[in-house]
Amino acid sequence: GGEEEIVDEPYVRDRYILGLLAPKGQSVIPEEEEDLALTDGDTEEGVVEPPTIRNSTLKPSSLGLTFTATEAAEAIQIKARWGRYERLSSEELGLELDKPRMVWKRYQVENTSQPIPLRPGRMPRWVPNPNYPEVYVDGLFRQRNREWVITLFLVNAQEEPKQMRDKAWLFQPELTVTSPNGEAIFCRRQQNQHANADEEERAMGMLYRQQVEFAVGHGVAVHAELAPESYDLAVSLKTVITPTYELPMVTPPTPDEIPGLQGLVLDMKSLAELGDGDFSGALTPLVNAYQSWIQTLEQSLVRPAEDLLPFKTDAQQAIDICQQNLKRIQAGIALLGDSQQAAEAFRFANRAMWLQRIHTLYTESVRREEGKSLEEIDTTENRTWYPFQLAFILLNLPGLTDPLHEERSHPTQAISDVLWYPTGGGKTEAYLGLTAYTLAMRRLQGKVGDFDGSAGVAVLMRYTLRLLTLQQFQRAAALICACESIRREDSTHWGNEPFRIGLWVGMRSTPNWNSDSEDIVKEYRKTGYFRSTATGGQGTPHQLTNCPWCGTRINPGSDILVETYKQGQCRTIVYCPSNECLFNQKNARREGLPVLVVDEEVYRRLPSLLIATVDKFAQMPWKGEAQMLFGRVNGYCPRHGFRSPEVEDRDSHPAQKVFGYPPAET
Numbered sequence: 231g232g233e234e235e236i237v238d239e240p241y242v243r244d245r246y247i248l249g250l251l252a253p254k255g256q257s258v259i260p261e262e263e264e265d266l267a268l269t270d271g272d273t274e275e276g277v278v279e280p281p282t283i284r285n286s287t288l289k290p291s292s293l294g295l296t297f298t299a300t301e302a303a304e305a306i307q308i309k310a311r312w313g314r315y316e317r318l319s320s321e322e323l324g325l326e327l328d329k330p331r332m333v334w335k336r337y338q339v340e341n342t343s344q345p346i347p348l349r350p351g352r353m354p355r356w357v358p359n360p361n362y363p364e365v366y367v368d369g370l371f372r373q374r375n376r377e378w379v380i381t382l383f384l385v386n387a388q389e390e391p392k393q394m395r396d397k398a399w400l401f402q403p404e405l406t407v408t409s410p411n412g413e414a415i416f417c418r419r420q421q422n423q424h425a426n427a428d429e430e431e432r433a434m435g436m437l438y439r440q441q442v443e444f445a446v447g448h449g450v451a452v453h454a455e456l457a458p459e460s461y462d463l464a465v466s467l468k469t470v471i472t473p474t475y476e477l478p479m480v481t482p483p484t485p486d487e488i489p490g491l492q493g494l495v496l497d498m499k500s501l502a503e504l505g506d507g508d509f510s511g512a513l514t515p516l517v518n519a520y521q522s523w524i525q526t527l528e529q530s531l532v533r534p535a536e537d538l539l540p541f542k543t544d545a546q547q548a549i550d551i552c553q554q555n556l557k558r559i560q561a562g563i564a565l566l567g568d569s570q571q572a573a574e575a576f577r578f579a580n581r582a583m584w585l586q587r588i589h590t591l592y593t594e595s596v597r598r599e600e601g602k603s604l605e606e607i608d609t610t611e612n613r614t615w616y617p618f619q620l621a622f623i624l625l626n627l628p629g630l631t632d633p634l635h636e637e638r639s640h641p642t643q644a645i646s647d648v649l650w651y652p653t654g655g656g657k658t659e660a661y662l663g664l665t666a667y668t669l670a671m672r673r674l675q676g677k678v679g680d681f682d683g684s685a686g687v688a689v690l691m692r693y694t695l696r697l698l699t700l701q702q703f704q705r706a707a708a709l710i711c712a713c714e715s716i717r718r719e720d721s722t723h724w725g726n727e728p729f730r731i732g733l734w735v736g737m738r739s740t741p742n743w744n745s746d747s748e749d750i751v752k753e754y755r756k757t758g759y760f761r762s763t764a765t766g767g768q769g770t771p772h773q774l775t776n777c778p779w780c781g782t783r784i785n786p787g788s789d790i791l792v793e794t795y796k797q798g799q800c801r802t803i804v805y806c807p808s809n810e811c812l813f814n815q816k817n818a819r820r821e822g823l824p825v826l827v828v829d830e831e832v833y834r835r836l837p838s839l840l841i842a843t844v845d846k847f848a849q850m851p852w853k854g855e856a857q858m859l860f861g862r863v864n865g866y867c868p869r870h871g872f873r874s875p876e877v878e879d880r881d882s883h884p885a886q887k888v889f890g891y892p893p894a895e896t
Contacts, residue, residue, distance in 0.1 A: 576627070
C-alpha cells in the first residue's frame with residue numbers, strides 16, 4: 231500500500247509473509263493452517279511422518295550482509311530504511327468509514343550515516359534515528375588477503391509493549407551500502423573452493439566466471455549495482471527481501487548470426503521427406519558451424535583473457551568434450567547414410583514431430599477459439615528444429631541404433647546425455663524427437679537376440695513433481711498420437727501393436743484398477759463432476775481435458791468408457807467426441823486415444839512411452855508387476871494383454887486373475 235499505507239485490521243503482521251523484524255519478547259499471532267493430506271498408510275503416496283505438535287515460528291530480529299571491498303577503500307556509507315505503524319483513529323486520519331474505529335498508519339523511517347572509516351575491529355554502533363535508539367546497525371571490519379571483509383547487521387532491540395505490539399516491529403527493512411564518493415569499491419567475494427572442487431564444479435566456475443557474487447545475505451538477499459562497463463566491481467549493495475532475477479529467453483542462432491549454418495535443413499517436414507542419400511548435404515552445415523565455433527574457443531586459449539587464466543585446464547577439458555560431441559554428431563550423420571533402417575527411423579521421427587508440433591499448436595488454437603485451420607498452422611516456422619535439438623538427436627543416434635554400441639554398453643565409458651537449459655528452451659522437444667526415433671527403430675529391428683522390440687516399454691520419462699508429470703503427459707500424448715497415425719497408415723510395416731503412452735503416478739492422481747475407474751466414471755455420469763472422497767480418495771482417469779490431436783473438449787461422463795474384466799478387454803478407453811478426429815469411437819473402435827491412465831492397464835498393455843513420478847520408481851523393488859515394464863512377461867492374450875504369473879494373485883480384488891490369466895500357451 232505504499233509508504234503512507236493504512237491497514238484496517240487488528241494486526242499488521244498478518245499482512246506480511248516476509249520483510250519484518252521482531253522486537254525483544256516477540257509475541258506470536260496464532261496461525262491457521264490446514265493439516266497436510268495424509269495417506270492412510272498408502273505406500274504409493276510415500277511415507278508420511280506422524281503429525282507433530284505445531285510450534286509457532288519466531289521471526290528474526292535482525293538482518294545483514296557480508297561483503298568485500300577493495301584494499302583502496304577508505305570508508306563506507308550506510309543507508310537504513312524501514313516502515314513503522316502507529317495505531318490511530320480513523321476520524322483523526324480523515325477516513326470516511328461506515329463506523330469510526332482504530333486503524334494502523336504506516337510511517338517511513340530512513341537515514342544515511344556519515345562516512346564510516348574502515349578500521350579493523352568493531353564498527354561504532356550507528357543509530358539511524360534517535361527517536362528509536364534501540365534500532366541500530368552493528369558492524370565488523372576485517373582485513374584479509376589485501377581486502378576488506380565487512381559484515382553489517384540491522385538490529386531491532388526494542389521491547390515489545392503489552393498493548394499495540396505491532397508498534398515495535400520493523401516492516402520492509404533495508405540496508406544500502408555505498409562509498410562516500412560513489413566509487414566502485416565492492417568486489418568479488420574471495421572463494422577458495424576451486425582448489426578442492428570436482429571437475430563439474432570447476433567447469434561451472436569457468437562458465438559463470440563473470441557472474442560475480444559480491445555479498446552474502448544473512449536472512450535476506452543482496453542486490454549489487456554494477457559499475458559501468460564492469461562485471462566484477464559494484465558501486466552499491468542493497469538488501470532485498472524478495473529477490474528477483476530476469477532470466478533471458480534462450481533463442482536459437484540464425485544463419486545471419488552464424489553464417490556456417492547457411493544451408494542447414496531444420497524443417498521437420500523436409501527432413502521427413504529426404505531420400506536415403508540426401509542426409510549428409512542437409513545436415514553437414516551443422517557440423518561445419520560447430521567445428522568453426524570450437525576452433526574459435528581453441529584460439530581464445532592461445533592468449534587467454536585474465537579471467538580465464540585460472541581455468542585454462544578446465545577450458546581445455548570443455549573443448550575436448552566439444553570435440554567428442556562433434557565426432558558423435560558426425561557419426562550420427564554417417565549412420566543415416568550407411569543404414570537404411572536408421573534413415574527410415576529418422577524420417578519417421580521427423581514426420582511424427584512435424585505432426586506433433588502442428589497438432590499441438592492447432593489444439594491450442596481450438597481451446598482459445600482462434601478459428602485457425604490445420605493448414606494455416608502447418609508452416610515452416612511452426613515445424614522447425616532448433617540447431618541444438620537436431621545436434622542432440624544426431625549425436626545420440628548411434629547409441630540408440632546399436633544395442634552393443636560402446637556409448638550404451640561400455641561398463642565405464644557409456645554416456646548419459648543431459649540437456650541443461652532454462653524453462654522454455656526446448657528440452658522436451660529434443661527428448662520427444664529421440665523418443666520417436668527409438669520407437670521406430672525398435673519396430674524396424676523387431677527381434678534382437680532374445681529381445682522383441684515389437685511391443686513393450688521403449689522409453690521411461692521420470693519426473694519429480696506430480697503436477698509437472700501431468701503437464702508433460704499432455705504434451706507427449708500428442709507425439710504418441712502422431713506415431714499411432716503413421717502406424718495405422720502402414721501397420722504391416724510398423725506393427726500391429728498400437729503405440730501408446732502410459733501415466734504411472736500415485737493412486738490419488740490416477741486409479742490403480744479398472745474397477746475403480748468404472749466407479750469414478752459412474753460418479754461423473756451421476757453428478758457431472760468428480761469428488762475423490764466419493765471414491766475413497768482415488769484419482770481420476772480424466773487426465774486429458776482436451777483431445778491432444780484435434781483439441782476437442784473431452785467430457786469424462788460420456789467420452790470415457792470402461793470395459794471391465796468380465797465385460798471385455800478390462801480397459802479404460804478415452805475417446806475424442808469429434809466426428810472428424812482419428813481417435814473417435816468410429817475411427818478407433820475399442821482403442822480411442824492411445825493413452826493408458828490406469829495402473830492395471832499400464833502393466834498389461836505396456837505402453838511404448840511411460841511417464842512416471844519418482845515415488846512410483848521407488849516402489850519397484852516391492853511391486854512385482856513392475857517387472858513387466860522391463861519385458862519380464864511370458865504370455866499374451868489378445869483380449870487382456872500381457873501376463874506374468876510370477877506376480878502374486880490379488881485374492882481380495884475383483885481383478886485377481888488378470889495377471890495369471892490366460893494360460894501361457896495362448
